[in-house]
Amino acid sequence: MKSIKVFAPATVANVVCGFDVLGFAVDAPGDEVIMRLTEKPGVVITKIEGDGGKLPLAAEKNTVSASVQHYLNHIGCNHFGVEIELYKKMPIGSGLGSSSASTVAGLFAINSLLDNYLTPMDLVPFAMKGEELACGFGHADNVAPAVLGGFVLIRSYEPLDIIKLPVPKGLYCAIVFPDVDVPTRDARQMIRSKVLLKDAVIQWGNIAGLVSGLFMNDLDLIGRSMQDVLVEPTRSILIPDFYKLREMAHEQGAISFGISGSGPSVFAFAKDEQTAHNITNKIQQHLTGLHINSNAYVSAVNEQGPKIIG
Structure with a gap:
């Protein structure tokens, strides 16, 4: 066996x-x-x-x-x-x-x-x-x-x-999972099936900018490019104080901020580990004030994927 x-x-x-x-x-x-x-x-x-x-x-x-x-x-x-x-x-x-x-x-x-x-x-x-x-x-x-x-x-x-x-050097991810229910199937059903051409053009430019930023190791370009005009405006409704959380993350030095997958987890990129911890601490404090429990994770980008541990 x-x-x-x-x-x-x-x-x-x-x-x-x-x-x-x-x-x-x-x-x-x-x-x-x-x-x-x-x-x-x-x-x-x-x-x-x-x-x-x-x-x-x-x-x-x-x-x-x-x-x-x-x-x-x-x-x-x-x-x-x-x-x-x-x-x-x-x-x-x-x-x-x-x-x-x-x-x-x-x-x-x-x-x-x-x-x-x-x-x-x-x-x-x-x-x-x-x-x-x-x-x-x-x-x-x-x-x-x-x-x-x-x-x-x-x-x-x-x-x-x-x-x-490629993965830029020194990039850290700050993740906070608020204890609220956002089923993936429901979140997908909220998304519009048709989008305006002007919105699509904005999105295409941002995707290209993000990919370029990864190749160029340009964290500022990555931050400028991480904007979503198609999905986030709808899904953010399901996350308590989403735009307030984004504002707080940027005040703590976040490069960018957004929804992880279909939510409710939110994440931010940071230039170092301490900044990432500062972001999660601030967001968790705010959620606690809203009587919402949360889990936080700070991590570099995992370049290995799965691994044998026993």
Whole structure:
């Protein structure tokens, strides 16, 4: 019997202006999976901890097991079985890629147990199957950075074309997760299906500016480019005092500020670790004044992605 323990990171999707096409990984939080190969065929989940009873144990309904089954079917390995233990180390519904972290941990584990039969890039479509199960749409802006680490750009979904982007030196991310409920499916349904051409032009310029800033190691250009005129105006309604939080983050030295994924987590880029801590402290103090509990995380951009921890 072979077994392995794997960690996969949380991610920040969209990166403000890049809806469904940009994302990056962070060092914390993340999820852990213990996986064992067994003689009896089939994929089963034997334990889930840290989810408060929210996640299904049924293999066909859980993103981890379902993605692993897709992987095994693809490579034609059905003569053995897989047992999975899932340990949720990050909040569900946080906008930090919770389902993505679990799914990627499972796929990285099975691929490692099978001597890395597929490349990390090849794992992304299987992780997207998990996202489809979790929220109805198989987007890659969480799973791609969780698998590959660092910043990624999804240039195209059909065909899938993913590009790794450089990570500027000294860039830190400050994340605050307010304890309010913003389901991903509901947040996606709020988004307009049509946009004005003038707004699209603004958005295109900002995405190009952000990508250019990453390549040029230009933090000021990154900050100027991280503006969203398409999605944020709608989704910000779901986050208490969003614009006040943004103002406070900039007062503390933030390069930029925005919603992580579908929210309610918010994040800011900072030029150093201490500034990032100052931002999270200030935002948490304000949320406490609103009688809202919160979790905070400060991290550099995680360039490794998933890793074996046991």
